[in-house]
Amino acid sequence: MSRIGGAQPVPQGDYVAARRHGGLIYTAGMTPRQDGRMMYHGPVRTGEVEAQREAVILACANALRAAEATLSGQEEIAAILTLTVYVAAEAGFTEHSRVADFASAFLRERLGARGICSRCAVGVASLPGNAPVEIQLVAAV
Template sequence: MSASARLAELGLALPEVATPVGTYVPALRHGDLIYTSGQLPLVEGALLATGVVGQREGDVTPERANECARAAVLNAIAAAAAVAGGIDSIAGIVKLTGFVASAPGFTAQPAVINGASGILADVFGEPGRHARSAVGVAALPLGAPVEIELIVATR
């Protein structure tokens, strides 16, 4: 089954690629690889959540951050697909780097980024399995709780 068919079967659609706010591009092809810029959990132009992820009062919960990772990876897939010539031109996912704005003492970054990894496996099947880093950081652009980058292989 193609990635586009799996995406539809999951009831998901790729969003419009966000216009960069700086002097960079959403994704860049080099040979058979596409590198995405960091993608935030924007849905229809608005962040799903803001703040750091943790267990304290007022923190973004790990569960909500997991949802943010899912939204951010859809944005990353959209950016890569735009450069690849469509989602079905993506042969597989090489690497996912996930950044989590983390409250002091929060160490469950991998659980947050599992949201993004799960989408990749669901959409691309075995070729969606990837190398990964889940990194805790003090802050992310616009106060986003999660940022996702991908390296994808093309057909």
């Protein structure tokens, strides 16, 4: 089992961090917060993709922690089914997939083949709390 440690993400509004229905887990959008505090800020700028690595990893780790918190006993995530990475990018930014690659690599590193999934990278004008990225995933138990 490869559950990751650390504090559970705290919802910043009237919602839950993750919801399980049967064998599926849906997470809320997770930003790069630690102990409720935004650790990185947007927007993502052209030529600064590598500078977003830690922000993406933190947001993805928060999503994975939220999903794992719905597991009981010896259950584990069988597969990440899909990953959506929202990127708060400056106008003209075109490297959304490169930003999302950090999340894909994190999931593959943590879960092996179970972490390889379909993915969507979406550019947006802004995100809650001025986050540079927001990550949402769907997992199977």
